[in-house]
Amino acid sequence: xxxxxxxxxxxxxxxxxxxxxxxxxxxxxxxxxxxxxxxxxxxxxxxxxxxxxxxxxxxxxxxxxxxxxxxxxxxxxxxxxxxxxxxxxxxxxxxxxxxxxxxxxxxxxxxxxxxxxxxxxxxxxxxxxxxxxxxxxxxxxxxxxxxxxxxxxxxxxxxxxxxxxxxxxxxxxxxxxxxxxxxxxxxxxxxxxxxxxxxxxxxxxxxxxxxxxxxxxxxxxxxxxxxxxxxxxxxxxxxxxxxxxxxxxxxxxxxxxxxxxxxxxxxxxxxxxxxxxxxxxxxxxxxxxxxxxxxxxxxxxxxxxxxxxxxxxxxxxxxxxxxxxxxxxxxxxxxxxxxxxxxxxxxxxxxxxxxxxxxxxxxxxxxxxxxxxxxxxxxxxxxxxxxxxxxxxxxx
Amino acid sequence: xxxxxxxxxxxxxxxxxxxxxxxxxxxxxxxxxxxxxxxxxxxxxxxxxxxxxxxxxxxxxxxxxxxxxxxxxxxxxxxxxxxxxxxxxxxxxxxxxxxxxxxxxxxxxxxxxxxxxxxxxxxxxxxxxxxxxxxxxxxxxxxxxxxxxxxxxxxxxxxxxxxxxxxxxxxxxxxxxxxxxxxxxxxxxxxxxxxxxxxxxxxxxxxxxxxxxxxxxxxxxxxxxxxxxxxxxxxxxxxxxxxxxxxxxxxxxxxxxxxxxxxxxxxxxxxxxxxxxxxxxxxxxxxxxxxxxxxxxxxxxxxxxxxxxxxxxxxxxxxxxxxxxxxxxxxxxxxxxxxxxxxxxxxxxxxxxxxxxxxxxxxxxxxxxxxxxxxxxxxxxxxxxxxxxxxxxxxxxxxxxxxxxxxxxxxxxxxxxxxxxxxxxxxxxxxxxxxxxxxxxxxxxxxxxxxxxxxxxxxxxxxxxxxxxxxxxxxxxxxxxxxxxxxxxxxxxxxxxxxxxxxxxxxxxxxxxxxxxxxxxx
Numbered sequence: 001x002x003x004x005x006x007x008x009x010x011x012x013x014x015x016x017x018x019x020x021x022x023x024x025x026x027x028x029x030x031x032x033x034x035x036x037x038x039x040x041x042x043x044x045x046x047x048x049x050x051x052x053x054x055x056x057x058x059x060x061x062x063x064x065x066x067x068x069x070x071x072x073x074x075x076x077x078x079x080x081x082x083x084x085x086x087x088x089x090x091x092x093x094x095x096x097x098x099x100x101x102x103x104x105x106x107x108x109x110x111x112x113x114x115x116x117x118x119x120x121x122x123x124x125x126x127x128x129x130x131x132x133x134x135x136x137x138x139x140x141x142x143x144x145x146x147x148x149x150x151x152x153x154x155x156x157x158x159x160x161x162x163x164x165x166x167x168x169x170x171x172x173x174x175x176x177x178x179x180x181x182x183x184x185x186x187x188x189x190x191x192x193x194x195x196x197x198x199x200x201x202x203x204x205x206x207x208x209x210x211x212x213x214x215x216x217x218x219x220x221x222x223x224x225x226x227x228x229x230x231x232x233x234x235x236x237x238x239x240x241x242x243x244x245x246x247x248x249x250x251x252x253x254x255x256x257x258x259x260x261x262x263x264x265x266x267x268x269x270x271x272x273x274x275x276x277x278x279x280x281x282x283x284x285x286x287x288x289x290x291x292x293x294x295x296x297x298x299x300x301x302x303x304x305x306x307x308x309x310x311x312x313x314x315x316x317x318x319x320x321x322x323x324x325x326x327x328x329x330x331x332x333x334x335x336x337x338x339x340x341x342x343x344x345x346x347x348x349x350x351x352x353x354x355x356x357x358x359x360x361x362x363x364x365x366x367x368x369x370x371x372x373x374x375x376x377x378x379x380x381x382x383x384x385x386x387x388x389x390x391x392x393x394x395x396x
Numbered sequence: 397x398x399x400x401x402x403x404x405x406x407x408x409x410x411x412x413x414x415x416x417x418x419x420x421x422x423x424x425x426x427x428x429x430x431x432x433x434x435x436x437x438x439x440x441x442x443x444x445x446x447x448x449x450x451x452x453x454x455x456x457x458x459x460x461x462x463x464x465x466x467x468x469x470x471x472x473x474x475x476x477x478x479x480x481x482x483x484x485x486x487x488x489x490x491x492x493x494x495x496x497x498x499x500x501x502x503x504x505x506x507x508x509x510x511x512x513x514x515x516x517x518x519x520x521x522x523x524x525x526x527x528x529x530x531x532x533x534x535x536x537x538x539x540x541x542x543x544x545x546x547x548x549x550x551x552x553x554x555x556x557x558x559x560x561x562x563x564x565x566x567x568x569x570x571x572x573x574x575x576x577x578x579x580x581x582x583x584x585x586x587x588x589x590x591x592x593x594x595x596x597x598x599x600x601x602x603x604x605x606x607x608x609x610x611x612x613x614x615x616x617x618x619x620x621x622x623x624x625x626x627x628x629x630x631x632x633x634x635x636x637x638x639x640x641x642x643x644x645x646x647x648x649x650x651x652x653x654x655x656x657x658x659x660x661x662x663x664x665x666x667x668x669x670x671x672x673x674x675x676x677x678x679x680x681x682x683x684x685x686x687x688x689x690x691x692x693x694x695x696x697x698x699x700x701x702x703x704x705x706x707x708x709x710x711x712x713x714x715x716x717x718x719x720x721x722x723x724x725x726x727x728x729x730x731x732x733x734x735x736x737x738x739x740x741x742x743x744x745x746x747x748x749x750x751x752x753x754x755x756x757x758x759x760x761x762x763x764x765x766x767x768x769x770x771x772x773x774x775x776x777x778x779x780x781x782x783x784x785x786x787x788x789x790x791x792x793x794x795x796x797x798x799x800x801x802x803x804x805x806x807x808x809x810x811x812x813x814x815x816x817x818x819x820x821x822x823x824x825x826x827x828x829x830x831x832x833x834x835x836x837x838x839x840x841x842x843x844x845x846x847x848x849x850x851x852x853x854x855x856x857x858x859x860x861x862x863x864x865x866x867x868x869x870x871x872x873x874x875x876x877x878x879x880x881x882x883x884x885x886x887x888x889x890x891x892x893x894x895x896x897x898x899x900x901x902x903x904x905x906x907x908x909x910x911x912x913x914x915x916x917x918x
Contacts, residue, residue, distance in 0.1 A: 244775045245767045248759070255752045261711065262741075262749040263763045264732030 026365050027315055031329065034357040039070035041353055042346055073344035080339030081332035089220040092227050093293060095331030097122070099230035100285035101309025102316060102323040103237050104160075104278045108174075109318040110241055111274040112254035117163060117178025118282040119306025120185035121156040125283025126290040127189055128155025130207055130297045131197065133290070137211025144213035149287055156283010157276045159185065164275025168268035174275065182306070193299045205299045215292040226288030230327075233281065237320040250274055282306060311359045330355060406469050408433045408597040409454075409485075409566050414463035416449055423449040425621040426463070429599075431566065436588060436598045438612035440605070442641055442838030444808045446621040447601050451568055455480045455487055467566075486559030487568040492551050496544030501526055503543050504558045522561075529560050533590045535583075548696075549580035556587065567591065568599040573607060574836075577696055578866060578899040585611050603641070603838065605634040617641055642840050650846045653854070655874045657689040659722075661858035662708070662827050667717035669700070669707040677703045679882035680717070685827070690849070690859040692873030692890060694866055696902050700882040701862045702744060705831045708860070709741040710734040722826055735764055738826035742816055742833050744862070746809075750816040753805035757797055758786035760804045761819050793818035794844065810841030821848055825857045832863055846872060866902070870895060880905035 046069050066072070081091045101118050108115035115121075129152035136144040163177040194205035215224035241247035252260040253267045253274075260267050285305060290297060308330055315329070316322035333355070337348035361368065409431040416424040424446045431437045441447045452458040454465065456474035464471050467483060474480050480487075494503050501522050523539040530537040535553055543554060552572060559567055569588075573581045588611060592598055602608050608615055608629075615627045617640040625640045638646045662685040669678035678700040685691040695701050706712035708719055710731040718727045721737055729737070743749035751760050762771050762782050770781040786800035795814045797807055804812060813833070821828070830849065834842040849872065853859050863869050869876055873890035878901040885906045888898065 243777055243779075245772045245777055246775050248766055248777060252752055252755070252763070255754050256748070258748045259750065259752045259763065262731060262743060263766075264730065264735055 023317075026362075026368055027317070027326075029368055030315070030358055030361040030365065033361050034354050035074065037357050038350060038354045039074075041350065042070045042073055042344075043067070045346075069344060069346075073340050073346045073350070076340040076343035076346075077333065077336040079343075080336030082336075083339075086220055087335065089223040091328070091332045091335040092219070093222050093224065094334040095327050096224075096226045096230045096292070097285040097289050097305045098308055098312050098327035098331050099323055100233055100281050100288060101305055102312030102327050103233055103320055104281035104285065105309050105313035106316060106318040106320055106323055107237055107241070107250075107281060108274060108278040109313060110247075110254050111250045111270060112257065113164075113167075113271065113274055113278070114175050115160070115163075115178055115275065115278045115282075116175050116310065117159065117181050117279070117306075118285075118309045119302070119304070120178065120182035121159040121279040121282035122286040122289075122306040122309075123185040123189050123302045124159040124286070125152040125156030125280075126286030126297065126301060127185075127192065128152045128283065129213075129287040129290045130210060133210030133213035134197070134208045134296075136213055137208065139212060141212045141216070144211070145215065145291070148210060148213040148291055149284070152283050152287025152290070153280045154283070156286060157280035159283065160279015161272065161276040164272040164279075167275070168271050186302075189297070189301065190299045193297055193301070197297070207297045209296045210291060213291060214295050215288070222293070224288070224292035226292040229284065229288060231324070233284065234320050234324050237281070241320060246273075282309070285309070308355060311355055311362070314362045315358065406433075407431060407466070408435075408468060409599075410466040410469070411450070411454065412464050412466065414450060414453055414460045414465075416446075416453055416458055416460050422621050424453065424460070427618060427621070427623055428463075429616055429623075431597045431599060433565075433597055434592050434595045435613045436592050436600055436611055438600045438602060438608040438615045439618065440602060440608050440615055440637060440641060441618040442603060442840065443810060443836065444838070445618045445641075447618060448570070449621075450618075451487065451570065451599070451601065454485060454568065481562055481564075484563060484565035485568070486562060486564035486566070487570065488552070488555045488559060488572060490571045490574055492555055494543045494551055494554060497542065499540050499542055500537060500546075500554050500557075501539035503554060504539075504561050525561065526557060529557055532594075533560070533587050535587065547580075549576055549583060552576070552580075552584060553587065556591075560591075564596070566597045566599070568601070570601045571603075572600070573602070573604065577903050578895065579903055581607070605637050605641075608637070609634065619643055638839055642838075646839055646843055650850065650871045652690075652850055652872060652874075655689050655853060657686040657874065658856065659687055660684045661687045661722050662860060663718075663720040664704075664708065665718045665720075667704065667707060667719065668715040669703045669712055670715055671703055676715070677882055678707065678714075681879075681882070681884055683877055683884060683887075685858040685860050687826075687858050688853055688856050689874045690853050690861055690872050690890070692869035692876045693860070693862045693879050693884075694869045694876055694898055694902055695862075695864070695879035697864045699879050701879055702831065704879070705741070705744075705829055705860070705862055709739060709829055738824065739829065740820035740823075740825050740827070741829045742813075742820055742831065744831035744835065746812055746816055751804045751812055754803055756801045757790075757795070757804050757807065757815060758782050758800040760815055761786045761789050761800075763819060765819075789815075789818040789822065792822075793848075808838075810837045813837055813841060813845065817845055817848055821852060825852065828852055828857050828859045830859065830861045830863075832865075833861070834863075834865070834868060866895065866899060870898070878902055878906070 046066060080087060082088055101122060104118050104121065105115050129148045132151035133144065133148035136147055159181060162181060163172070163174045166172040166177050167174050193207060197207045198205050199208055215226050217224050219227070241251060249260065249265045249270055252263065252265060253270045257267045286302070289305070294301065312323060312326045312330055316326040333351045337351045340346050340350070341348050407430045411427065411429045414424050414427045415422070427446065427450055429437070429439070429450070439447050439450070449458060453460045454474070456476040456479050465474060466472065472483065474483065474485075495506065498506065501519060504526060505522055526537065526539045537550070537553065537557065543551060546554065556567070572584060576584065588598055588600070600608070600612060609632070612629055615629065615632070615637065616623060617625045617627070617637065619641060627637065664681055664683045667678055667681045668676060671677040681704055683691065693701055693704070703712060707714045710729045710733065713728055718725060720726065721739065724737070726734065726737060747753060752763065759766070759782070762785070765771060766777070771778055783800055789795065790797060790800060793814045795807070795811050795818065797811060804815065807815065828849070833849070834845055837845070849859060849861070861869065861872055870890065870893060876888050876890050876893055876898065877884040878886045878888070878898060880902065886901050
């Protein structure tokens with residue numbers, strides 16, 4: 001197998017701008033394509049709604065076909081997310097669990113594990129936080145907050161430990177076991193909230209308020225300290241992965257389990273540890289929503305944060321620092337969706353459409369790369385030497 | 397050079413001034429190659445010289461930036477492998493493209509262009525043609541045999557048959573002998589000579605000099621993407637070819653000097669190991685390696701060598717038997733315990749085990765020591781220390797790389813292996829275990845690695861060397877164990893061993909004792 005010999009003085013060194021572009025091009029293009037597709041969806045749905053011609057109705061009534069509706073909608077989305085300090089704080093609140101969940105999934109990817117169970121770990125984490133939070137609702141705030149947070153982290157970690165352990169001892173694939181554990185988590189939550197945790201005599205299943213265990217607000221009316229926790233967690237995960245021997249082992253196992261074993265690392269132990277830590281991060285995400293936003297739990301607790309986290313991690317290409325902007329994008333869409341519905345009459349569900357198309361385009365990103373003629377680090381050489389074109393092994 | 401001996405025929409294939417650039421790299425720089433009908437034309441060059449790129453251009457897998465291809469004197473544009481095959485150009489790859497569970501006939505019909513528009517296969521006709529073709533070129537093959545049950549040598553014949561079945565006129569063989577025993581190589585050479593006699597043109601890609609001298613009618617040597625010389629086998633020798641190929645004088649045979657074996661370092665007794673499928677693969681091996689000696693293990697790939705080595709270094713748990721290191725029992729120890737006990741291991745598959753290709757070179761250089769001082773304090777890594785020592789290793793082991801931070805995948809095979817060697821050799825060792833240390837490497841890198849191994853031996857390290865390259869085992873080893881079907885069937889003296897005798901032992905396990913007079917049963 002021959003690889004071409006580099007010619008002296010003509011090293012394949014690209015400029016900073018070119019390298020930045022090759023990293024950012026695909027995520028940017030994916031988002032732009034999704035917004036375009038969203039615009040088409042908006043216009044198509046508008047077409048389906050029969051409206052009277054404008055000449056026949058009084059002013060102020062919706063009429064005619066509004067070609068610019070997509071613009072109205074997106075403008076409202078942006079305004080809802082960033083128009084004023086309250087909106088921005090709300091965006092940050094929406095972003096917080098996405099950062100933590102995105103970190104959980106990204107951390108798993110780095111070890112070659114696809115943690116689809118972030119949703120379940122998120123729910124179980126919140127459950128842990130609400131149980132301890134309610135129990136300590138009257139205790140001094142610092143004690144209650146710390147204890148409830150740790151409970152959430154431990155509970156999420158336990159929910160991640162299970163699939164990690166199963167994989168290590170029996171080879172059970174984590175995708176299958178985490179999906180199943182998601183269902184278990186949903187049912188566990190429903191059972192507890194409508195059973196032992198339910199406020200007696202309450203008409204609907206809901207737990208007591210966590211009282212003193214609630215996260216303090218430090219920004220506006222809703223900006224809780226979970227925002228700071230999320231940013232710290234991103235830094236911590238980056239440091240763990242890239243500055244510690246533990247992170248080196250995790251990345252080694254993710255990139256090449258055989259080489260890791262050869263190097264004296266213990267892939268099975270690392271699988272368990274990684275899934276546990278990943279679950280703990282997802283558990284912290286659930287904790288931040290419970291202690292920071294809802295303060296109590298209903299049986300319908302938990303949106304799709306755990307699933308959105310997968311999209312966040314993919315968009316960030318598993319880089320813990322890139323998780324921050326990726327989560328901000330998704331968080332701002334969630335935060336702005338309400339105003340979009342009010343101003344443009346576009347249902348908030350459009351945000352789901354956008355997220356889904358982002359995910360689809362990301363999965364199809366090899367096609368995009370080819371269309372864009374973006375080089376991988378060594379395409380060209382890779383065609384001459386197929387054996388050397390192994391990928392970074394971040395995504396499954 | 398115009399000392400032609402035969403009649404001058406119009407070339408069956410001519411490549412003129414082929415230039416192929418990749419970003420930052422000129423893989424082929426104005427290469428011209430001319431192959432006549434009935435000629436075996438060897439293309440000789442180190443890894444990375446541009447042989448494969450040139451053949452990819454011929455096969456339509458890469459578009460040349462400049463130059464043209466002529467078939468029978470007519471310029472052609474080859475759009476892809478299907479087009480190349482339709483024009484009578486066929487390639488036999490180094491890694492066979494065969495489906496093991498299908499029969500010989502099915503493999504040959506697979507992907508045949510003449511079958512493209514048909515629903516049913518005419519098996520009877522196909523079988524008839526396969527048998528006939530085989531006979532014509534001197535081998536009888538059963539079209540209904542499962543390919544998976546054939547030996548490597550026969551699989552190669554199936555590959556060649558596949559090409560002939562598609563009416564190939566020009567046959568390109570990429571390192572065809574890399575996986576064969578000396579006897580199998582001779583047999584394949586016989587087939588190739590018959591093909592040439594029938595008027596087929598053969599391009600024979602290799603970096604083994606003696607083979608090229610034996611089989612080729614003409615030899616074109618390329619280096620760094622350029623043709624640096626054309627030779628007739630009669631008018632050249634190995635030293636001349638090696639110097640052309642590498643660009644400087646090379647010492648081809650290792651000057652192994654005298655060894656001074658001391659006490660036993662590695663002692664393996666009654667070792668039994670299973671492979672990944674649970675099959676007993678090592679079936680009772682006893683061996684001893686002493687300090688300051690190289691113990692070579694010769695054997696056809698797949699006779700248990702890899703499993704034996706993996707059991708010794710701790711990657712595989714033995715079923716029975718014991719491994720002692722300098723008198724200490726180390727059976728079943730973990731790879732890290734073995735590493736810390738002074739055992740270094742160069743694995744056979746550097747892409748899968750030896751390196752993490754997506755990681756920077758510097759990280760790969762500390763792959764087995766990343767957790768120790770000075771590369772880490774507690775759990776915190778020290779990038780400065782890692783980069784500093786990487787720079788030293790790059791210098792000392794002559795690893796050609798733009799920097800220590802490029803991905804290992806961007807290095808050439810030789811430089812990748814030098815990185816593994818740098819990592820494993822650069823400390824005090826009791827035992828050095830080498831599995832195929834020079835497989836697929838160029839002459840210059842092989843020379844370098846062999847010297848490092850000899851230096852380790854002379855420093856008192858016990859060396860266990862496994863190689864499918866019999867020549868390497870013969871040149872390097874003080875003693876040689878021949879492995880066959882999971883056992884060491886003979887141990888011979890490395891300096892007096894006869895190549896054919898060892899080759900026969902490798903192929904038969906020593907059933908024909910008469911041919912192996914030099915061999916002493918273990």
